[in-house]
Amino acid sequence: MxxxxxxxxxxxxxxxxxxxxxxxxxxxxxxxxxxxxxxxxxxxxxxxxxxxxxxxxxxxxxxxxxxxxxxxxxxxxxxxxxxxxxxxxxxxxxxxxxxxxxxxxxxxxxxxxxxxxxxxxxxxxxxxxxxxxxxxxxxxxxxxxxxxxxxxxxxxxxxxxxxxRRVTATKPAPIQTGQRHDSLIKEAIAMVECVESAEELTANLASIRDDRCDDPATIPDAELRSIAGWAWARRLENQIYQGRNSAFRVDRLALDALRGCANDADAIALLVLLVDRHGHTPGKRFPLDFKAMRAAGLLNLSVPRLRGARRTLEGAGLLRLAGRHRAGSRPQTYVLNRLNPGVGSTGNVEPMPNAQHGSVQRETGGRV
Known part of the structure; x- marks a missing residue:
């Protein structure tokens, strides 16, 4: 038995x-x-x-x-x-x-x-x-x-x-023809973090189409499924950016590359700040004015420690010099790189540096 x-x-x-x-x-x-x-x-x-x-x-x-x-x-x-x-x-x-x-x-x-x-x-x-x-x-x-x-x-x-209880509320202005697709995309982005599936998001978009869009019969269900699928994929990839009311991604590979460095805590703090400020725009160039960053209260580290953290990020391949200083016209600028082995051929991803030699391979347009 x-x-x-x-x-x-x-x-x-x-x-x-x-x-x-x-x-x-x-x-x-x-x-x-x-x-x-x-x-x-x-x-x-x-x-x-x-x-x-x-x-x-x-x-x-x-x-x-x-x-x-x-x-x-x-x-x-x-x-x-x-x-x-x-x-x-x-x-x-x-x-x-x-x-x-x-x-x-x-x-x-x-x-x-x-x-x-x-x-x-x-x-x-x-x-x-x-x-x-x-x-x-x-x-x-x-x-x-x-x-x-x-x-x-x-x-x-x-x-x-x-x-x-049914409550009569002020009805939002109708979404006019010519603005419907973009408006539905914005609605999908606003709702995608709160639904359980792409199917539920599609159903929510259908309600908005039927209640608020001019001539809703001309917006096919396939268009709603396409918008919901796109937004759901962006959510799974952590690519939904909603200003300060949003999360951002720091790759574990990046943290692994910094752990054990002499000033790893400073470098990790600087990396998180840079990803927060610039990581949502792939390939974005930005200056590093440490005195201005301290004055704004973004990081409470001395300028020498911030410079050391910057050098550590560069040595790990997480930050690279993008444009040199030109007196009176242009500050020195940097770009964030993403460590992601196996996808170096993708157009918006920086290949992982050679771990043995610490050298950064050919640039492909960094993204974090």
Whole structure:
């Protein structure tokens, strides 16, 4: 007789999934993607899964995350846990008895009430997710990166949810023909960090097309899928730039190249500052005026230490001289390089320096 394999899932998450499934909610096993938020089943917007179909992939992969599909639900997804923002939203849509803390903010649960307004268009860091093609991480979910979805108020599946209250708001100006494509791209960039998939982003763009664009019938679904796919790819590659309200990438290879240097802490601090200021524009040339940088409070290092950090970055191949000083007309300028072996033939990537000789190979137009 073959013994049954013991489940590696914590009892709390197994019981929560079983309880919510029994309460009539449609659930999904999550665990795919970089943040572990993607469904682990195909056609997840189709018929609801059985409890075994939900738990089996979680058990097999060790995932402790599941999604609540929003067939008849609406979730106000706040990117901020600011108490004033939450109070503003509940004053507008009605008080929600179920709140769940998320890595960025908070989920407020309601029953669905038709098409939800686009709060991003109103300048709020909030999305309203609803429908069978939308889902959110369920309470007690634990992502692979350690972020936990903690119940903050009430119990989903126990507390009766009110209908999301319809509120008449000032309707944004219609998007005119000739501006529609660019406007949809801007909307995609604004929303892409807050959706769970390219498909959800496409659905959100379809709502904007139908509600705000002139002559929406002439914007095909294929155009929306193309825009959403482009924005989703940029998100995965960490190439979405939204000013100071954005993240930027520092390659681990760059940090590896600096660790162990005599002034590695200074060099890493200078590298992070330069990537922050200039790394989003491939091949950008910039001067290094250390006195001005200190005066602006960008780095609290002495000028000799900053010069030493610059030399370390140059020696590691992370920074190169791009233009020499010309008295009275041009300062000395530099360009950031990217260490990325195996892609040196790409037009916007600098090849990795020779590790044995420390020499920088032929320039191909640096990018960080």
């Amino acid at each position: 073959t013994a049954l394999r013991a489940s590696s899932l914590p009892g709390a998450i197994r019981n929560e999934v079983a309880r919510l499934k029994g309460a009539g909610h449609t659930l999904l096993p999550l665990g795919g993607g970089e943040e572990g938020k993607a469904p682990m089943v195909r056609a997840w917007a189709g018929p609801g899964l059985t409890l075994a179909q939900i738990l089996a992939p979680m058990h097999r992969t060790g995932s402790q995350a599941y999604g609540v599909r929003l067939d008849k639900l609406a979730v106000v997804d706040c990117d901020s846990d600011d108490a004033e923002l939450v109070a503003q939203l509940e004053a507008r849509f009605g008080a929600s008895p179920v709140h769940v803390e998320t890595p960025r903010g908070r989920h407020l649960y309601y029953r669905a009430n038709g098409t939800a307004p686009n709060l991003r268009a109103e300048g709020l860091p909030v999305d309203i997710k609803t429908g069978a093609r939308s889902y959110v991480m369920g309470p007690l979910s634990l992502r692979p990166d350690g972020w936990f979805y903690a119940p903050a108020k009430g119990v989903l599946g126990v507390d009766a949810l009110p209908i999301l």
